[in-house]
Amino acid sequence: MFSFKIFRFSYIRSLKCIQIFYSSQPQQVEKHVGKVVNVAIIGAPNSGKSTLINNIVERKICAASNKVHTTTKMIRAMCFENNTQIIFLDTPGVVSEKEQKKYKLPASMMGACHKSLRCADVIGVVHDVANRHTVDTIHRDVIQMLDAVKHIPSFLILNKVDTLKSKKQLLHLIKSLTNGQIAGNPIPQARRNKNKDNEENNKGFSNFSDVFLVSALNGDGVKEIKDYLIGNAKPASLQYSPAEWTDQRPETLVEEAVRAKFLDFLSQEIPYSLKTELEYYDSTQEDKIICSVSVECPSERILKLINGAGGGRLNQIKSHVRNDLVELFKKLVVIEINLKVRHKPQE
Numbered sequence: 001m002f003s004f005k006i007f008r009f010s011y012i013r014s015l016k017c018i019q020i021f022y023s024s025q026p027q028q029v030e031k032h033v034g035k036v037v038n039v040a041i042i043g044a045p046n047s048g049k050s051t052l053i054n055n056i057v058e059r060k061i062c063a064a065s066n067k068v069h070t071t072t073k074m075i076r077a078m079c080f081e082n083n084t085q086i087i088f089l090d091t092p093g094v095v096s097e098k099e100q101k102k103y104k105l106p107a108s109m110m111g112a113c114h115k116s117l118r119c120a121d122v123i124g125v126v127h128d129v130a131n132r133h134t135v136d137t138i139h140r141d142v143i144q145m146l147d148a149v150k151h152i153p154s155f156l157i158l159n160k161v162d163t164l165k166s167k168k169q170l171l172h173l174i175k176s177l178t179n180g181q182i183a184g185n186p187i188p189q190a191r192r193n194k195n196k197d198n199e200e201n202n203k204g205f206s207n208f209s210d211v212f213l214v215s216a217l218n219g220d221g222v223k224e225i226k227d228y229l230i231g232n233a234k235p236a237s238l239q240y241s242p243a244e245w246t247d248q249r250p251e252t253l254v255e256e257a258v259r260a261k262f263l264d265f266l267s268q269e270i271p272y273s274l275k276t277e278l279e280y281y282d283s284t285q286e287d288k289i290i291c292s293v294s295v296e297c298p299s300e301r302i303l304k305l306i307n308g309a310g311g312g313r314l315n316q317i318k319s320h321v322r323n324d325l326v327e328l329f330k331k332l333v334v335i336e337i338n339l340k341v342r343h344k345p346q347e
């Protein structure tokens with residue numbers, strides 16, 4: 001169906017793209033004065049950082065999945081509204097060295113959060129209220145990162161509130177995650193319980209300036225975050241043109257979208273052992289993108305497992321990837337996924 005030649009740079013057709021993707025001097029991009037805010041989104045793995053950003057920018061730029069460590073490097077996703085450019089920095093969930101080895105993750109991943117903090121005007125911490133094990137504690141590494149950049153304002157986002165049967169526990173939870181303080185003000189007591197409050201001290205971060213309750217999945221509360229960010233943007237000349245929505249090459253986004261879908265569909269550690277690579281990418285046609293991705297499997301057995309009976313499983317994955325890519329590029333996408341077995345290096 002396709003000729004599988006490497007066709008990596010077919011999309012760079014205008015000078016503007018070249019400047020945006022390859023210039024070391026971003027000021028070459030046409031000057032446009034408006035307001036800008038750089039927002040680093042950090043948090044524990046799987047808390048919904050990428051899903052939240054996609055919901056706000058209304059485009060599936062950041063790959064998301066139901067498994068941890070979907071995002072492995074910092075990527076920017078932008079939107080432009082009310083003459084304001086919001087630049088989100090999506091980051092990998094905090095990761096230990098042990099996990100990095102276990103999941104064969106790139107070593108650069110560990111530094112990606114710190115890199116994002118250096119670029120940030122404001123930091124959003126996403127916290128998963130659906131995870132029973134971590135629900136009342138801000139991850140130790142997140143607190144450490146916030147402490148290291150005390151001068152940058154930060155806000156807390158309680159995500160996945162759609163999973164809570166009762167919202168009663170939320171006030172208590174907020175108290176725990178903020179050590180009872182928001183923007184220097186003590187949180188009013190709903191019901192006093194002295195012993196419990198003492199016991200809960202220092203599981204949270206004491207200097208959040210705001211708290212939001214949202215569902216990144218269904219969009220509840222997300223508009224409030226967007227308004228808040230627009231309100232906090234500073235006048236500046238835009239770093240990207242209003243029409244740009246990411247700093248990533250479209251090829252990279254395709255590879256990441258495929259990887260995420262394998263994470264969604266395969267169990268345990270199997271999907272982490274796969275290597276996705278773009279083979280073909282053509283966006284020369286106005287109304288559609290044609291691409292092909294190879295997925296290298298560690299063994300014939302795993303290749304068969306992914307394929308499923310009669311290729312059924314692979315077809316299902318492919319159709320989900322296609323839907324995501326349509327929500328990313330906002331045009332028709334034709335995609336081929338080719339499974340192959342990794343060749344053992346010859347002696």
Ligand SMILES: Nc1nc2c(ncn2[C@@H]2O[C@H](COP(=O)(O)OP(=O)(O)OP(=O)(O)O)[C@@H](O)[C@H]2O)c(=O)[nH]1
Pocket residue numbers: 043044045046047048049050051052063064065066067068069070071072091092093094159160161162163214215216217218
């Ligand atoms: N029920 C529910 N699920 C959500 C919500 N937000 C995200 N999720 C799900 O949580 C899972 C993780 O979402 P991601 O956006 O990939 O999380 P992440 O924080 O970017 O994860 P990493 O990049 O791996 O650190 C996905 O299966 C999402 O569909 C929400 O508000 N409600």
Ligand SMILES: *[C@@H]1O[C@H](CO)[C@@H](O)[C@H](O)[C@H]1NC(C)=O
Pocket residue numbers: 150151152153154207209
């Ligand atoms: C609290 O955060 C503000 C920014 O929102 C910062 O200026 C201030 O120094 C921080 N205070 C402490 C005690 O860390």
Ligand SMILES: *[C@@H]1O[C@H](CO)[C@@H](O)[C@H](O)[C@H]1NC(C)=O
Pocket residue numbers: 081082226227230
């Ligand atoms: C943008 O501005 C319009 C009118 O000034 C306002 O109604 C709208 O809520 C604003 N949008 C955001 C996201 O702030």
Ligand SMILES: [Mg+2]
Pocket residue numbers: 049050051062063064070071090091092093
């Ligand atoms: Mg992510």
